[in-house]
Amino acid sequence: MIDIQGLDVVFGHGHKAFHAVRNVSLAVEKGQSFGLVGESGSGKTTVLRALAGLLDRVATVSGVMTVAGETLQQQRSQAFRRRVQMVFQDPYGSLHPRHTVDTILSEPARVHRLDRIEERVVAALEEVGLNASFRFRYPHQISGGQRQRVSVARALITDPDIVLLDEPTSALDVSVQAEVLNLLMRLKREHGLTYVLVSHNLAVVAHVCEALSVMQNGEIVETMGVQQLREHSSSMPYTQQLMTASLGYDRGAIDAFEEFGQ
Amino acid sequence: MTTLTVRDWLLAEVPHSKTQARCQRIFISWLAFKRNPVAMIGLLIIISLIAVALLAPWITASDALELDLANRLQPPGSEHWLGTDELGRDILDRIIWGSRITLYIVGLVSIIVVPIGLVIGIVAGYIGGWVDTFLMRLTDIFLAFPRLILAMALVAALGPGLENAVLAIALTTWSPFARIARAEALTIRNSDFILAARMQGVSTAGILSRHVAPLCMSSVIVRLTLDMAGIILTAAGLGFLGLGAQPPTPEWGAMISLGRQYLIDQWWVPTMPGIAILVVSLGFNLLGDGLRDVFDPKSGG
Amino acid sequence: MSDSPLLRVEDLHVTYNTPTGLVQAVKGVSFELGREKLGIVGESGSGKSQTGRAILGLTAPGGEVRARRLEFEGTDLLHADNRTMRRIRGGGISMIMQDPKYSLNPVMTVGKQIEEAFLIHSNDSKREAYRRTLEMLRAVKIREPERVYRAYPHEVSGGMGQRIMIAMMMIPEPSIIIADEPTSALDVTVQLQVLAVLDDMISERGMGLIFISHDLNLIASFCDRILIMYGGQVMEECNAAELEQAQHPYTRGLLDCLPRLDGSQHELSVLRRDPAWLETRGETS
Numbered sequence: 074m075i076d077i078q079g080l081d082v083v084f085g086h087g088h089k090a091f092h093a094v095r096n097v098s099l100a101v102e103k104g105q106s107f108g109l110v111g112e113s114g115s116g117k118t119t120v121l122r123a124l125a126g127l128l129d130r131v132a133t134v135s136g137v138m139t140v141a142g143e144t145l146q147q148q149r150s151q152a153f154r155r156r157v158q159m160v161f162q163d164p165y166g167s168l169h170p171r172h173t174v175d176t177i178l179s180e181p182a183r184v185h186r187l188d189r190i191e192e193r194v195v196a197a198l199e200e201v202g203l204n205a206s207f208r209f210r211y212p213h214q215i216s217g218g219q220r221q222r223v224s225v226a227r228a229l230i231t232d233p234d235i236v237l238l239d240e241p242t243s244a245l246d247v248s249v250q251a252e253v254l255n256l257l258m259r260l261k262r263e264h265g266l267t268y269v270l271v272s273h274n275l276a277v278v279a280h281v282c283e284a285l286s287v288m289q290n291g292e293i294v295e296t297m298g299v300q301q302l303r304e305h306s307s308s309m310p311y312t313q314q315l316m317t318a319s320l321g322y323d324r325g326a327i328d329a330f331e332e333f334g335q
Numbered sequence: 336m337t338t339l340t341v342r343d344w345l346l347a348e349v350p351h352s353k354t355q356a357r358c359q360r361i362f363i364s365w366l367a368f369k370r371n372p373v374a375m376i377g378l379l380i381i382i383s384l385i386a387v388a389l390l391a392p393w394i395t396a397s398d399a400l401e402l403d404l405a406n407r408l409q410p411p412g413s414e415h416w417l418g419t420d421e422l423g424r425d426i427l428d429r430i431i432w433g434s435r436i437t438l439y440i441v442g443l444v445s446i447i448v449v450p451i452g453l454v455i456g457i458v459a460g461y462i463g464g465w466v467d468t469f470l471m472r473l474t475d476i477f478l479a480f481p482r483l484i485l486a487m488a489l490v491a492a493l494g495p496g497l498e499n500a501v502l503a504i505a506l507t508t509w510s511p512f513a514r515i516a517r518a519e520a521l522t523i524r525n526s527d528f529i530l531a532a533r534m535q536g537v538s539t540a541g542i543l544s545r546h547v548a549p550l551c552m553s554s555v556i557v558r559l560t561l562d563m564a565g566i567i568l569t570a571a572g573l574g575f576l577g578l579g580a581q582p583p584t585p586e587w588g589a590m591i592s593l594g595r596q597y598l599i600d601q602w603w604v605p606t607m608p609g610i611a612i613l614v615v616s617l618g619f620n621l622l623g624d625g626l627r628d629v630f631d632p633k634s635g636g
Numbered sequence: 637m638s639d640s641p642l643l644r645v646e647d648l649h650v651t652y653n654t655p656t657g658l659v660q661a662v663k664g665v666s667f668e669l670g671r672e673k674l675g676i677v678g679e680s681g682s683g684k685s686q687t688g689r690a691i692l693g694l695t696a697p698g699g700e701v702r703a704r705r706l707e708f709e710g711t712d713l714l715h716a717d718n719r720t721m722r723r724i725r726g727g728g729i730s731m732i733m734q735d736p737k738y739s740l741n742p743v744m745t746v747g748k749q750i751e752e753a754f755l756i757h758s759n760d761s762k763r764e765a766y767r768r769t770l771e772m773l774r775a776v777k778i779r780e781p782e783r784v785y786r787a788y789p790h791e792v793s794g795g796m797g798q799r800i801m802i803a804m805m806m807i808p809e810p811s812i813i814i815a816d817e818p819t820s821a822l823d824v825t826v827q828l829q830v831l832a833v834l835d836d837m838i839s840e841r842g843m844g845l846i847f848i849s850h851d852l853n854l855i856a857s858f859c860d861r862i863l864i865m866y867g868g869q870v871m872e873e874c875n876a877a878e879l880e881q882a883q884h885p886y887t888r889g890l891l892d893c894l895p896r897l898d899g900s901q902h903e904l905s906v907l908r909r910d911p912a913w914l915e916t917r918g919e920t921s
Contacts, residue, residue: 112823113794127530130463154536167527171549173356180545181535209350211360217680227531246679247850248907251893255903273824280895280904303898318824319897321857327832330825 074235074267075101075124080136082119082128082291093119093132095291101284103234106261106268108278108285108299110315116291117271121237124269125159141234155185158228162240164220168212174198174223175208181230197226201256218249225256229264238270242277254281275319279303287312367629374625380618388434399428400583408601418603420594422583426607429585433608436586437615440501440570441563447505448512453555455509456516457547461524462539471517478510482569483576490578497586500579504569508562512555519551553630560623564616571612587612642811642844643669643691643729646705650686650868652698661686661699663868663916669812673838673845675859675876677852683868684848688814691846692729693721709811727757730805734817736797740789747785750804757808772803776833795826799833806837812844820849831858852879852890864890867914886913 082094094116101107109117123134126149138145141156161167168177178197182190195205201222212220221241228236241257242250258281261268272278278285279302286296287309295309307313310331317326350356368374387394403423411418417426459470486503493499523529524547532542571588573579580586582593587608594604650662662683667674678684690701693713706713708728711720725731733739741749750772751765760768773781776799789797798818805813815834819827835858838845849855855862856879864872864887872884882888889907 112825122530125534127533149536151536154534157534159531159534161527161531163527167531169528169532169546173350173353175353180532180537184536184541206349209353209356211356224531227535231535247852247890248679248893248909251895251904252906254895255906258903274895276895276897279897305897314825316897318828321853322828322831323857324832324835327828330829 074103074105074141075099075107075269076137076139077120077124078137080120080123080138081134082116082123083133084131093291094123097136097288097291097293099286099293099296101267101269103267104265105284106270106282108282109269109271109288110273110275110278110285111288112273112315114290115288117288118239119291120288121159121239121269121271125157125237126153151185155231156233157235157237158231158233159237159239160221160224160228160241163244164217164224165212165244167224168220170212173209173211174215177223178227178230181227185231187231193230197229198223200229200260201226202252216249217245218253221245221249221253222256225253225260229260232264233266235267235269238268240272241270243272243274250277257281275302275316287315364629368625371625371628373621374628377618377621377623377625380614381622384434384438384615384618387431388438391431391435395425395428395431397425397428399424399432399585408597408604410601411603417607418601420590420604421597424585426590426603429590430587430608430611433585433587433590433611436497436580436584437567437570440497440504441566443498443501444505444508444566445559447501448509449555449559452509452512453516453548453551456513456518457520457543457551459513460517460520461543461547463524467517470513474510474513477506478514480507482507483572486569486573486578487576495578495581497580497584500570500573503573504566507569508566511562512558515554515558516551519554520547523547523550553626557623557627557630560619560626563619563623567612567616567619641668641670642709643846644705644707645669645687645691646703648687648690648703648706649701650683650690650695651700651702652696653700654698660868662690665865665868665870667863667870667873669844669846671842671844672861673835673847673859675847675849675855675862676865677849677855677862678865679850681867682865684865685816686868687865688731688816688846688848691814692725692731694731723757726753726805726810727808728810729812729814730808730810732798732801732805732813732815732818735821736789736792736794736801739801740797742789744788745785746787746789746792746800750800750807753804754807768807769803772807773800775806775837776800776803777829778803793826794822795830798822798830802830802834802837806841809841810843812846813838814846814848816848817850818847819854820851827854853894869913869916871913885910 077100078098080094080097081092084091084093097116097120099107109120111117119128122128124138126145128134129147140153143150143153145153175194178194179190182193187193194208198205198207203219203222203226207215207219207223215223238257242253245253254277257268260266268281270278270281279299282299284296284298285302287294289311295307295312297307301307302316305316307316314330317323318330344355345359345362347355347359350359401424403419406419406423407421409415409419415425415427417430420426420429455470455474459467482504485507486500489499489503529542529546532546570579570586571591574586574588575592577589577592580589582589590608591605594608597604645668646666648662648665649660652659652661665683665687676684676687686695689695691706691713695701701714703714708724711724713721713724716724740746747769750769751762754760754765754768755762769785770781773784778784778796778799784792784796784800792800818834819830822830834845837843847855847859856876859876862874862876862879863870864884866886871886872882874882879891882891892905893907895904
């Protein structure tokens with residue numbers, strides 16, 4: 074479904090150039106949940122945004138990316154914009170503060186000239202567990218978890234095949250996170266969606282994904298099936314250290330931590 | 336009975352339409368604004384200005400243009416509350432008629448300046464690159480002109496008159512609005528909701544008009560009300576120099592200009608229109624401060 | 637002396653007067669802190685940060701703090717005058733906050749800020765301050781203390797910034813540190829390294845630590861005792877080692893809804909909030 078070969082992303086020019094992503098290749102099958110894991114600065118979000126086509130004015134992107142058989146050009150096609158949607162990390166920042174939920178949800182339908190817009194909006198709200206009373210509220214009138222549900226609803230309006238998820242629950246309370254993760258899993262099953270999930274939280278990835286790549290400093294360190302992650306087995310020391318750190322505070326283990334340099 | 340229903344509609348827990356939601360938001364902003372007594376004074380002054388201008392034919396005794404030389408330079412008294420000027424015209428009436436001109440100037444300048452500044456600013460801020468550079472240098476050129484010099488140049492080219500004065504003021508006033516709109520657009524353009532709009536396939540024009548512009552409006556409006564005082568004073572200054580409204584039009588600045596030679600012995604002749612300018616400028620300033628507190632409570636004191 | 641608690645909090649209330657009515661951020665919280673690591677865990681709005689701030693008298697304007705007892709090493713914090721509070725803040729109880737970007741002064745070098753923290757609470761010379769600052773930077777495992785001394789906050793990484801905060805807060809030798817989400821903005825390996833530094837210093841100096849966080853797993857593995865807060869009240873208090881045997885349905889709910897690294901859940905169980913938890917409880921033990 075998604076195939077990335079030799080992706081390179083460079084911000085800036087000349088001696089100030091910053092190589093955010095180096096030679097990243099990965100493949101995601103149809104209906105799969107693929108995780109991109111790493112610490113800050115690893116390039117995982119950059120890969121997602123490069124795939125989404127959101128970097129065209131700010132970075133130089135090279136490499137070949139294919140989505141559902143279509144090779145991606147610098148300008149994404151309308152078909153791509155229908156097929157691929159994204160859910161962002163910050164529930165406060167991803168909804169326009171002056172737009173009602175109804176406006177936010179109808180916009181994609183209008184842009185793609187879909188029919189029966191009102192029906193779609195109400196249906197999308199119901200799918201994410203929000204009733205029609207939310208339609209004309211403003212983002213500041215609803216909670217963080219509800220905002221994130223609206224983001225998910227917005228991603229569903231065009232009936233996409235692929236949803237890119239950029240740390241969708243990192244900014245939420247743990248109890249709300251559980252609800253949103255359950256929602257995402259259910260929607261994936263019901264709509265046969267393909268997910269690419271970026272997260273720094275290994276437990277979330279272990280729960281949601283079937284395969285993952287670990288990134289560091291713009292490169293892929295290791296690609297593995299989720300079983301390896303769940304069994305805490307990896308051949309790469311960086312991945313091992315990340316897994317150990319995710320288990321919690323262990324004074325003895327910390328002394329053994331290495332600096333995996335820049 | 337009807338008032339109760341309207342208020343209920345405005346305070347309803349769940350809005351049932353976009354219009355209702357928008358009205359509710361405005362209503363809540365209004366409640367916040369109302370809590371500021373100084374801002375309410377500003378609003379009152381501006382409403383009075385508008386009321387006075389609208390009701391001019393009914394509240395004035397004369398059309399303030401006819402000469403009555405026998406009555407010239409009368410001090411304020413029971414017949415002429417603010418006195419008469421050097422041509423015997425009632426000053427109060429002239430001020431009331433002059434309010435229409437003030438509103439005309441202010442309105443016309445606003446209509447020209449806000450759209451131009453907003454559009455140039457958000458296009459420059461959002462698109463960036465050479466478009467930004469070009470538009471900002473253009474803005475800088477106009478920013479560099481002292482208002483009065485440009486006005487005089489325009490008047491030399493086009494001839495004196497109120498419309499030309501308005502044009503001159505507009506041309507020197509739009510630049511700061513472009514800068515403000517650009518600054519807001521720069522902040523907004525990397526927001527997640529803009530990225531989300533791009534993800535949806537919204538065109539650049541769509542993003543600018545539906546996403547960026549609404550967020551820049553409040554800063555621009557606040558700046559406009561705060562600049563209003565300056566606009567009025569510039570118009571008055573042009574009138575003072577004889578470049579704006581021509582006699583016998585009762586423009587407040589022109590009144591001060593013609594009356595200044597009487598300042599010592601017949602102080603009311605230039606002073607009354609001066610007070611009018613002061614009050615209206617103050618009104619706009621207070622209103623602007625109040626609006627800023629409602630729209631962006633974090634900025635300034 | 638080493639047996640009596642450093643801090644005694646009894647029936648603490650923090651109430652805010654807002655345009656929409658009274659908001660009770662903290663409703664009757666009681667606990668004691670000895671030379672140990674106490675974790676206060678809760679979701680947003682639980683009142684955990686407000687509790688920490690109330691102890692130091694840093695409640696935002698508009699908030700009212702009441703308690704039956706709020707005592708630090710015998711001193712009454714509730715009725716202390718400004719001079720006493722200034723002495724205690726930093727010198728007795730210190731606070732580390734979440735993001736060094738916002739809590740370090742961006743226009744002063746790191747070294748100057750740490751020196752300032754030292755000189756406020758002592759009468760020593762500038763030379764002594766310089767010496768102690770370098771010593772402190774070494775103690776928080778910063779490898780080139782002279783270079784970092786001259787650096788500005790924006791020039792150092794997040795993890796180093798937090799270690800600098802720790803140095804700054806430890807240098808006046810307080811008895812208690814209150815850490816409010818000190819590692820939430822950091823990567824997971826850096827988080828643990830920073831906590832290790834904090835852990836070592838606290839044990840060496842026999843200090844008390846109040847660690848406020850939303851991360852139940854982290855607190856359970858780092859702290860000795862845990863307080864679980866919800867709706868401004870303490871729902872449960874237990875030893876970190878016994879967390880799995882927690883009784884209160886809220887605690888159990890939180891534990892159950894966490895995704896696990898071994899991927900053992902099919903669907904995450906969802907916390908069912910019982911409105912009864914919000915009712916004002918009596919004294920808990």
